[in-house]
Amino acid sequence: MPPKKVAPARSPAPAQDTVPFWLRNRRELTFLILFVVLLAAGFTLISINWVNDHAVEPFTAGIARVSGGVLDLLGQNVRMEGTVIRSPRFAVNIRNGCNGIEAMLIFLAAVLAFPASWKSRLAGLALGILAIQVVNLVRVVALFLTGVYFPRIFDTSHTVIWQTIVILFGVLLWIFWANRFAAPPPKPAT
Amino acid sequence: MGAAPANPAKAPRRGWTFLFIRNAVLWLLPVALLWVLAAPVYNRFLLGSAENLVRLTENPDATNLLRKDDHFAYVARRDFPPAKSLVYSFRVTDVHFHLVMLGALFLAVPGISWRRRLASLGWAFLITIFFDIFLIFFYVKFAYATRLGAWSLAHYGPFARNFWGLGKHLLDLPFKFSLPFLLWAAFYLPDLMAEIRPKEA
Numbered sequence: 293m294p295p296k297k298v299a300p301a302r303s304p305a306p307a308q309d310t311v312p313f314w315l316r317n318r319r320e321l322t323f324l325i326l327f328v329v330l331l332a333a334g335f336t337l338i339s340i341n342w343v344n345d346h347a348v349e350p351f352t353a354g355i356a357r358v359s360g361g362v363l364d365l366l367g368q369n370v371r372m373e374g375t376v377i378r379s380p381r382f383a384v385n386i387r388n389g390c391n392g393i394e395a396m397l398i399f400l401a402a403v404l405a406f407p408a409s410w411k412s413r414l415a416g417l418a419l420g421i422l423a424i425q426v427v428n429l430v431r432v433v434a435l436f437l438t439g440v441y442f443p444r445i446f447d448t449s450h451t452v453i454w455q456t457i458v459i460l461f462g463v464l465l466w467i468f469w470a471n472r473f474a475a476p477p478p479k480p481a482t
Numbered sequence: 483m484g485a486a487p488a489n490p491a492k493a494p495r496r497g498w499t500f501l502f503i504r505n506a507v508l509w510l511l512p513v514a515l516l517w518v519l520a521a522p523v524y525n526r527f528l529l530g531s532a533e534n535l536v537r538l539t540e541n542p543d544a545t546n547l548l549r550k551d552d553h554f555a556y557v558a559r560r561d562f563p564p565a566k567s568l569v570y571s572f573r574v575t576d577v578h579f580h581l582v583m584l585g586a587l588f589l590a591v592p593g594i595s596w597r598r599r600l601a602s603l604g605w606a607f608l609i610t611i612f613f614d615i616f617l618i619f620f621y622v623k624f625a626y627a628t629r630l631g632a633w634s635l636a637h638y639g640p641f642a643r644n645f646w647g648l649g650k651h652l653l654d655l656p657f658k659f660s661l662p663f664l665l666w667a668a669f670y671l672p673d674l675m676a677e678i679r680p681k682e683a
Contacts, residue, residue: 320671327664335656339648389655398660452579455659460510460583463663464503471499471677 392428505590513585570625
């Protein structure tokens with residue numbers, strides 16, 4: 293009796309081919325969409341006049357006061373006028389864009405959008421925002437000193453160099469947090 | 483720069499993050515120098531492209547984007563009296579300084595081939611070019627809708643003024659600042675996730 297022909301066992305198709313793209317990259321896509329939504333919501337919120345007047349402006353004035361205090365310690369003999377830091381040789385007005393809020397909101401959106409435990413998120417937010425504000429303080433002080441001693445490069449330093457440094461710092465901080473401390477919550481058992 | 487450990491299995495757990503941050507910092511200066519050199523040429527390209535895009539929305543064509551020097555530009559309207567034709571000015575170089583961060587972030591990723599690194603950077607750069615053209619388009623529309631007094635009120639309603647105003651605000655601050663990170667995450671988040679996945683076990 294001739295041996296029965298047996299259909300060759302079908303090899304299982306690679307998972308990559310059967311699982312749709314959006315399902316295969318569900319966590320990554322969720323992160324990207326959440327990040328964009330949170331970012332837009334955050335920046336829309338701070339663009340509302342009431343929020344700007346009651347939260348952003350006082351926060352910015354606080355940053356100006358602390359920066360003025362540090363500059364005084366460095367012997368710059370400054371005086372404060374609201375959000376303006378003035379010395380006999382130079383004056384800067386700390387405005388939106390100089391208060392670190394942009395970097396904070398980008399960091400906040402990235403931390404909240406990333407799959408991690410709430411404990412990790414809250415710890416990351418507290419320490420991250422503090423670190424961003426420290427770097428921003430260095431920026432304001434450095435920019436003031438640039439205006440006093442190297443006024444020709446003040447504009448470039450203000451809009452290009454320090455903006456890049458502060459935002460890049462926030463991004464690198466987030467990558468550090470995500471890699472080291474943001475242990476994602478375990479997947480539910482199937 | 484950009485070197486990866488020969489055998490990732492033998493590398494300590496913090497290796498990827500440490501290498502990435504170190505590489506990003508090291509790449510920052512060379513990328514910034516390249517950007518400074520290329521900025522005048524890129525500004526010219528952006529203004530030409532954005533002018534064409536603005537004119538697609540006009541009938542008849544009335545907008546000129548004029549270079550003031552290597553870094554600044556004027557928005558000019560041909561249908562205004564010559565003395566008032568320059569209606570808005572902005573620093574074009576400020577539109578695209580995020581390219582420095584984009585370059586540093588994409589070139590810093592450790593443990594991947596140069597082919598993949600450069601291909602990802604190329605795609606990200608292409609997307610960023612479109613974003614930059616679109617941002618200048620929003621600058622122009624924002625100026626028309628909100629900065630020209632009675633002319634703005636006559637040609638743009640309350641919804642349009644808010645749309646162009648909020649659109650310019652969102653594109654110019656959060657999305658301009660975060661675009662490099664967003665693109666980096668789109669290309670490399672799976673790598674970052676793979677790095678932290680062992681912690682889940």
